[in-house]
Every structure is written in structure tokens, then in C-alpha cells.
Amino acid sequence: xxxxxxxxSRIETVNHLFQHCxxxxxxxxxxxxxxxxRWAMPRHTSEVLACWxxxxxxxxxxxxxxxxxASIWWTIWKERxxxxxxxxxxxxxxxxxxxxxxxxxxxxxxxPKDIGEITLFLDSL
Numbered sequence: 001x002x003x004x005x006x007x008x009s010r011i012e013t014v015n016h017l018f019q020h021c022x023x024x025x026x027x028x029x030x031x032x033x034x035x036x037x038r039w040a041m042p043r044h045t046s047e048v049l050a051c052w053x054x055x056x057x058x059x060x061x062x063x064x065x066x067x068x069x070a071s072i073w074w075t076i077w078k079e080r081x082x083x084x085x086x087x088x089x090x091x092x093x094x095x096x097x098x099x100x101x102x103x104x105x106x107x108x109x110x111x112p113k114d115i116g117e118i119t120l121f122l123d124s125l
Contacts, residue, residue, distance in 0.1 A: 071103035
């Protein structure tokens with residue numbers, strides 16, 4: 001589905017918006033690629049959390065790993081609302097950066113001073 005006014009349509013579902021939407025899928029895939037794992041997107045949101053937490057238990061920083069879904073969902077929700085209610089949109093790279101900054105802030109409780117801080121942090125996952 002294209003991101004635009006269509007995000008506000010009647011066919012929008014939680015499962016589509018937070019999991020199966022093309023833009024959201026790119027964010028999921030980016031985090032999955034960081035860990036180098038193979039992962040198939042479950043059908044329902046509740047299944048995502050169960051699988052994500054199970055796969056994250058193999059991580060040295062499993063508490064950080066558990067924050068990823070919330071970071072993705074919060075970023076997508078904010079973008080969706082901007083597009084639907086304010087008729088504003090940003091490019092995917094900015095959406096991705098917003099997601100990473102949110103993830104970093106929620107894990108570290110500080111705002112990154114530069115992209116290098118985020119890169120080092122992500123390498124630790």
C-alpha cells in the first residue's frame with residue numbers, strides 16, 4: 001500500500017499498519033538485518049511480540065531488543081497521524097532516522113549528539 005491518504009482508509013488494520021505495510025516492513029527488516037537473523041513476520045501483532053522476545057533472548061542486550069517493536073510502532077503511528085490529520089509526510093530515510101533516534105533514546109535515556117553514537121550503540125546489539 002502506498003503511504004499517503006490511504007493510510008487513513010477503512011481497510012487499515014493494526015496488523016497491516018504495524019507489521020505488513022511496505023514502509024513498516026522495511027523498518028522491521030532493518031533491525032532483523034542488524035542481528036543477522038532469519039525471521040518471518042507472523043500474522044498477528046500479539047504473535048510478533050512473542051516471537052520477537054523469544055528470538056531476542058539470544059541477545060546479550062535482550063532488554064534493548066524488546067524495545068524495538070515499540071520504537072517501530074511509535075514511529076509508524078506518529079507518521080500515520082501526520083499524514084492523516086496534518087497532511088504532512090517525510091521521506092523513508094527520515095522515518096528510519098526517527099525510529100532509530102526513538103530506540104536509542106528509550107534505551108539510553110539521552111539524545112544522541114551525532115550519528116556515530118547511534119552506530120556504536122547499534123553495533124552492540
